[in-house]
Amino acid sequence: MTHSAMPNDADIFETLRLELRRGSLILAVLGQLRGEHYGYTLRKALADAGVEIDEGALYPMLRRLEDQGLLTSEWRVEERRNKRFYRLSEEGRVVLGRLVEEWTRLNASVDAILRGAPK
Amino acid sequence: MTHDLIDRYLAAIARDLPERERTDIVAELRDELMSGVEAREEGLGRPMTEAETGAMLVEFGNPLVVAGRYRKTQHLIGPQVFPFWWAAMKATLVVIAAVYVILIVVKLIGGGALSANGLGSPISTMVFAFGVVTLVFALIERFGDPQKMARWRPERLPPAEGKRASRFELLTELGMGIVFLLWWTGAIHFRDVFGDIGLQVEMAPVWQRFFWWIVAYLVVELASNVVALLRPDRVQLVRWMVIWRSMMGAAILLGVIQAERFLIVSGPAGKAQAIFELWMRVGLGIAIAVFVARAAIEAWRLRQDGLTSRASA
Numbered sequence: 001m002t003h004s005a006m007p008n009d010a011d012i013f014e015t016l017r018l019e020l021r022r023g024s025l026i027l028a029v030l031g032q033l034r035g036e037h038y039g040y041t042l043r044k045a046l047a048d049a050g051v052e053i054d055e056g057a058l059y060p061m062l063r064r065l066e067d068q069g070l071l072t073s074e075w076r077v078e079e080r081r082n083k084r085f086y087r088l089s090e091e092g093r094v095v096l097g098r099l100v101e102e103w104t105r106l107n108a109s110v111d112a113i114l115r116g117a118p119k
Numbered sequence: 120m121t122h123d124l125i126d127r128y129l130a131a132i133a134r135d136l137p138e139r140e141r142t143d144i145v146a147e148l149r150d151e152l153m154s155g156v157e158a159r160e161e162g163l164g165r166p167m168t169e170a171e172t173g174a175m176l177v178e179f180g181n182p183l184v185v186a187g188r189y190r191k192t193q194h195l196i197g198p199q200v201f202p203f204w205w206a207a208m209k210a211t212l213v214v215i216a217a218v219y220v221i222l223i224v225v226k227l228i229g230g231g232a233l234s235a236n237g238l239g240s241p242i243s244t245m246v247f248a249f250g251v252v253t254l255v256f257a258l259i260e261r262f263g264d265p266q267k268m269a270r271w272r273p274e275r276l277p278p279a280e281g282k283r284a285s286r287f288e289l290l291t292e293l294g295m296g297i298v299f300l301l302w303w304t305g306a307i308h309f310r311d312v313f314g315d316i317g318l319q320v321e322m323a324p325v326w327q328r329f330f331w332w333i334v335a336y337l338v339v340e341l342a343s344n345v346v347a348l349l350r351p352d353r354v355q356l357v358r359w360m361v362i363w364r365s366m367m368g369a370a371i372l373l374g375v376i377q378a379e380r381f382l383i384v385s386g387p388a389g390k391a392q393a394i395f396e397l398w399m400r401v402g403l404g405i406a407i408a409v410f411v412a413r414a415a416i417e418a419w420r421l422r423q424d425g426l427t428s429r430a431s432a
Contacts (some may be wrong), residue, residue, distance in 0.1 A: 075146075
């Protein structure tokens with residue numbers, strides 16, 4: 001009875017983790033698409049690098065990034081099936097560069113805060 | 120067999136996708152699923168069973184959720200608009216609740232069957248208002264400019280201290296004002312309020328003489344409440360409006376109280392007329408006193424405000 005009203009620690013952690021990951025996933029996807037990929041291999045490549053992303057989130061994200069002009073795509077037959085290949089556009093390259101700068105700066109700042117002695 | 124399940128799954132997703140992109144998205148998802156099946160089957164060294172395919176699809180996600188992620192609109196009212204929706208909703212519901220509480224009180228006092236024509240049941244009115252407010256804010260979310268709505272001016276903030284009516288009070292007054300105005304102008308009727316004891320009560324002609332004065336009073340009252348709600352920084356203006364309307368109320372009732380009769384009561388109870396008239400006269404006297412007191416209080420507060428601001432300046 002007593003524990004039922006308390007929010008679940010695991011739930012809280014999961015929510016915070018998802019929030020933390022959301023922005024970085026876009027960075028990982030854009031970074032990986034400096035080379036050409038179709039959805040399935042992109043997901044595998046990201047997973048191999050240690051960034052798991054589920055299909056349900058990946059495909060809509062790719063579509064959105066393409067709508068925003070950061071990615072280009074084309075349908076091509078490979079391994080007997082029609083596949084949609086994505087790659088970073090010229091504009092995407094510029095935006096990625098700026099995002100990486102921001103990422104590095106933010107990372108350094110957060111790192112400094114976390115490493116610094118608590119005041 | 121397993122492909123049949125995937126076909127059905129993709130068809131279910133397709134139904135909820137925008138038509139323009141449907142073929143494209145489904146083709147891409149099919150490739151993703153088939154690549155997954157092939158990789159799994161290669162690992163297993165045998166075709167996947169239907170149960171395994173089913174489990175894979177469950178993992179992939181509910182068709183509605185999968186399709187929903189492709190939609191541009193992901194929420195009816197987003198976090199930027201939500202606080203405004205919430206504030207508007209609270210205000211609307213308080214006004215409606217006030218209106219119905221007054222109607223119920225009138226009904227209890229009267230004891231008879233209340234028929235306020237033109238008003239639905241409290242539940243249906245609340246649900247309807249909820250729908251209208253939500254629709255308006257959903258349209259703002261979709262087509263409006265939430266940034267613009269969030270723009271505000273610090274100088275319009277109400278003073279942190281000083282006696283002011285709370286929002287709840289203002290909304291309740293607004294609700295009461297609306298009921299009264301609707302009743303006075305004939306938009307709603309209270310019938311048979313005293314029907315149970317066989318009395319018929321009508322307003323005496325004196326009220327008719329002051330009809331437009333009373334309408335004007337009610338309009339000023341509603342306006343002062345609306346101003347107080349929307350521009351809580353205009354403390355002075357609101358105080359002047361309250362003083363003005365209270366003086367107006369007192370003046371109207373001073374005119375009314377001169378009359379010989381306020382109500383025309385007809386029915387079997389012979390003495391009722393005299394008793395009603397006495398009650399009314401006492402009631403009107405109290406109302407005049409209340410109006411004058413209200414005007415005096417506001418005038419005093421106006422002076423106090425002036426002193427405080429001069430002191431802090």
